[in-house]
Structure formats: C-alpha cells, structure tokens
Amino acid sequence: MAVNKAVIGTSIVLALAAPALAETPKPVTPVNLLPPTLQTQTPAPASPVVPPTVAAPAAIPAQPAPAWTLGNASALLAFIQGVGTRGLNPADYGPDALQAAIKAGEGTALNDLATLAFTQLLVDLRDGRTPYTARVQWFIRDPDAATFPTDEMLRKALDSHDIEGVFASVEPTHPDYAALKAALATTKDTVRQQIIKTNMDRWRWLPHDLGKRYVYVNVPEYIVRVVGKGKNIATYRAIVGAPKTATPQLDAQAIGMIIHPTWTIPQSIIKESVGALITNNPAAARARGYTWTGSGKNLSVVQKFGPGNSLGMMKMDMPNPHAIFLHDTPARNLFDRSVRALSHGCIRTDRAVEFAILMSILQADFDPHEAATLFKRGLNDRIPFTEPVQVFINYFTMASNGDGKLNSFADIYGRDAPVIASFAQPRQDKIVTTPAIVVPIEAPGA
Structure with a gap:
C-alpha cells in the first residue's frame, strides 16, 4: 500500500x-x-546460543573439485589478499598455499585448494565468520545459505570469471554494512577496528535483505x-x-x-515481588489489578x-x-x-x-x-x-541512525568481547545451518 x-x-x-x-x-x-x-x-x-545440530552426511559418492583456470585462481588469490577491507583475515583462507598451487599449474592440487578457499570465504561473507558459540543469545534465522547455495555460487564464479562480483553479491545489502566497511578503510585505531569488524560480521548473521x-x-x-x-x-x-x-x-x-x-506474570517476577505482595497484602495486590490462582510454586498471576x-x-x-x-x-x-x-x-x-x-x-x-x-x-x-x-x-554497538553517519553505543551486555576473541583464533571449519531454537523455561516479563 x-x-x-x-x-x-x-x-x-x-x-x-x-x-x-x-x-x-x-x-x-x-x-x-x-x-x-x-x-x-x-x-x-x-x-549462549545452542550450536547447530549437524546431521550425519549422506552416503553420496565423492565428487571431484571443479576445474580452476589459472585466471580464476589468480582472481581468487587477489580477492583473498584484499579481504582485510571486508573485516576478515586473509590468512584464514590459505593464500600462501594457493599461490604455490597456482605456480605449480592447473590440476588436482589447484582445484582442491581453490575450491576449499572459495567455499570457506563464501561462507564467511554470506553467513558470518563468528562461531555460533560466540554469538551470545543469537536466535535470528538466516536463510542465506539456501538463497545463495555454495555450489551454485562456485559454478557461477567459475563460469563468469567474476570471482569478486560473486563474493560481493552475497554480502549484506543494508547501508550500515557499507558504512562500516568505509569506516574500516580509514580507521587506524586497533580497538575501533575490532569493533567495526564485529559489527560488520553481525550484519552477515542476518538475512542478506531484511525486506x-x-x-x-x-x-x-x-x-x-x-x-x-x-x-x-x-x-x-x-x-x-x-x-x-x-x-x-x-x-x-x-x-x-x-x-x-x-499480562501473565512470569514466575521470576512472582518470586521476586508479586508473590510476596499477594501473600502479605492481597488487598493491595487486587488494587494493582492482579488476579491469581494456586499458591506457592503453583501460584499463577494475571494482571488485568x-x-x-x-x-x-x-x-x-x-x-x-x-x-x-x-x-x-x-x-x-x-x-x-x-x-x-x-x-x-x-x-x-x-x-x-x-x-x-x-x-x-x-x-x-x-x-x-x-x-x-x-x-x-x-x-x-x-x-x-x-x-x-x-x-x-x-545488537549493534556501532550503527547509523539512517543518515549514513556511524555512532558508537555502549556494549551493555558485553557481547562484543566473544566475537572479538573468536576473530583472534584460527578459523573454525563449520557446516552452516540455522542454530536450534530451544523453547525457553520461563517467559520474560515487562
């Protein structure tokens, strides 16, 4: 409308x-x-977020890695060497080994190394480099792995010879991601760089397009x-x-x-205050609009x-x-x-x-x-x-208010630190799936 x-x-x-x-x-x-x-x-x-459950691999015959030309492999290597501008670490994707394979010429070794490096980098640009265990209380569903299947993106890159274009096509479209990328290019302060990289990766945890x-x-x-x-x-x-x-x-x-x-009062608030009020001063509880059934651990309270x-x-x-x-x-x-x-x-x-x-x-x-x-x-x-x-x-500790200008916000829950720490560790191989959503034990209150 x-x-x-x-x-x-x-x-x-x-x-x-x-x-x-x-x-x-x-x-x-x-x-x-x-x-x-x-x-x-x-x-x-x-x-922390419950890690994704990974099903046992199906019994599928091993497929040979796609054939890489020297031109495509060289373009991949160049992209890896410059991926620091996107907040990622080039060393995570084996540039030295890939460069040696390129020098050795086309063949199985180059195909295997280039396919692995492309796949790992695509996954990180599409879905985020941060392991699920470092994404504290993160329950946002991300359909990008289905929207941009890895094998299809690999074929597209090899057929079009546009390695950089394919990688760019899976990155977040929100203007804040571009603003963070631009800020990273001009920032010299290491601490600020870490915060920028953290928030860039958070955008990758979200759907490619929010709608x-x-x-x-x-x-x-x-x-x-x-x-x-x-x-x-x-x-x-x-x-x-x-x-x-x-x-x-x-x-x-x-x-x-x-x-x-x-309002159905959660048990945590009943234990914290409402239960005692009902026990000690039921008239005051009724004046606040509370109605209840049961008692003790079975007390159920609704506010009219x-x-x-x-x-x-x-x-x-x-x-x-x-x-x-x-x-x-x-x-x-x-x-x-x-x-x-x-x-x-x-x-x-x-x-x-x-x-x-x-x-x-x-x-x-x-x-x-x-x-x-x-x-x-x-x-x-x-x-x-x-x-x-x-x-x-x-949860973004650096974001814009819609005008393109980035602002910093206090990390009120301390959620930046696990992401920053994960970036300091070698990249973890991971199968990208949506984390299991666990039905909680008790509903938060107001």
Whole structure:
C-alpha cells in the first residue's frame, strides 16, 4: 500500500489529540504475544546460543573439485589478499598455499585448494565468520545459505570469471554494512577496528535483505525503527532488558496489535515481588489489578488490563519461543533516561499508542481515527494485520541512525568481547545451518 508519510504524521497527531486518550505524544519505538501455553516460558538470560545440530552426511559418492583456470585462481588469490577491507583475515583462507598451487599449474592440487578457499570465504561473507558459540543469545534465522547455495555460487564464479562480483553479491545489502566497511578503510585505531569488524560480521548473521518493510530494534542504541523501502518511517525510544535479564537477538513475525493487553506474570517476577505482595497484602495486590490462582510454586498471576497494567496500552502480537515482545509502559518517565537497560527482557516502546496506530495504518489498512477509537473504548481489543511484518531485535554497538553517519553505543551486555576473541583464533571449519531454537523455561516479563 502506498503511504504518504506527511498524511500519516498529521493523521496520527490528530487521532492522538483526542481528550479521551491518556498518552501525550513525544518522540517513537516496538513487542510480542505467545499463546497461553507458552506464556510462562523464557530462556536463561545469559546462556549462549545452542550450536547447530549437524546431521550425519549422506552416503553420496565423492565428487571431484571443479576445474580452476589459472585466471580464476589468480582472481581468487587477489580477492583473498584484499579481504582485510571486508573485516576478515586473509590468512584464514590459505593464500600462501594457493599461490604455490597456482605456480605449480592447473590440476588436482589447484582445484582442491581453490575450491576449499572459495567455499570457506563464501561462507564467511554470506553467513558470518563468528562461531555460533560466540554469538551470545543469537536466535535470528538466516536463510542465506539456501538463497545463495555454495555450489551454485562456485559454478557461477567459475563460469563468469567474476570471482569478486560473486563474493560481493552475497554480502549484506543494508547501508550500515557499507558504512562500516568505509569506516574500516580509514580507521587506524586497533580497538575501533575490532569493533567495526564485529559489527560488520553481525550484519552477515542476518538475512542478506531484511525486506521492503520491517520493524528494527537496536538494543544498545535503545531505539525502535519502522523501516519501509530502506527509509526510516518512524523512530521511537526504547527500554530494553537489564544486564541480568538481557534481551536476546531474535526475529519474529508480528501479526497484529493487542490494545489494552492483560499480562501473565512470569514466575521470576512472582518470586521476586508479586508473590510476596499477594501473600502479605492481597488487598493491595487486587488494587494493582492482579488476579491469581494456586499458591506457592503453583501460584499463577494475571494482571488485568487497565491504566496500571505493566504492559500499558498496547503490545505487539509477535509470537516467538522467547516470549519477547514490544509493548507500552505506564512508567513513561523512564524514557527520559540516557541508559535504559531496565526491563525483564521485553522492549518497552515510547509513544506506544502512536506506534500502534502507525502499524495499524501500514499493516491493517486502518484509518488512524478508527484505530484511535479502539484505545478510547478502553477495552481489550486486537487489530489483526492483513499480512505479517518482520521484526528484528538486533545488537549493534556501532550503527547509523539512517543518515549514513556511524555512532558508537555502549556494549551493555558485553557481547562484543566473544566475537572479538573468536576473530583472534584460527578459523573454525563449520557446516552452516540455522542454530536450534530451544523453547525457553520461563517467559520474560515487562
């Protein structure tokens, strides 16, 4: 649907100006809902990603390596020698051995060495050089290995004699990747170089193309963006997980907006505070909108929708195994803080009503006044999207705000260090598959 951004902005402001709305417009930011059976489940906050499960190789007769001409092999060698400009280490791809094989002439040795070097380099440029064990809490699905199959890309490179062009075709298309590459070329400081390389590799962990429209969260930046056709449609401040309840990196499909949501309290928060409140002062617990069944370890608590609900006036319906979602909050004063790592893992979004109305216009073909009416009714409602929109929760410590200028952000969870350390180790041979997504034990709270 073609969207006039000026009309959208005016419509949202008009809709939000209605006296019945309790929210005051400010700057902008994103949330998720699981089925009831998964609402009490979540991952250990700091646990590393489960390595991919590699199936036993099928019994396929060994195939000879493709034939490499001296011209193609020389082009491969030149690319390897210059791959430092892309944040990778040339030594990982055996340039000395390849050079010796080229001098020895065409034949089996050159075919084997060149094919191995091409394959390893393609995998790293396409999917990232960082081993899965160093990608802490990384659960984003990357289809690039299927989109750009290694054997097809090898044949294309050999047939076209355009080795560099084939490698470039699998690299990330997001402008930040190009900006990081340009910054690497002019940076002399070793520490800054390591941070640039780390964030370049993170882009390779993501899909090659994020799509025409998506919601993008950068946790260290405390920002949520709605992106359409490569342009920022809207930007919102965010509150993210505290270090002890860190927000994982994940992707999910948002299928709608929940207006005036209820909140199923996770067990960690029941143990932390809510359980004691119910035991010691049940009247105060009821005044906060809590309803409960059971007791002790079997205590189950739900907070009714309303002005005091911890999820505020909306939450984005984006089912995922980690129970992470974007939602509002009644504590809107916290958005004025510069450091906003405060939540139990979910993403609290500033100007949440505006965000919900914008997404309703873009994804549900709603009139802004129609969406605003649902908020004014004060009931538990849902706006289903006509088609899902992809949500990416990322972790970039160096990124742009959409204008091409790179900014650095504090590494609030200490996730740069494992990536940097992995780059200092010899490259690990790996079969590229999507990491196993483990259903967590308990759902993060607000």
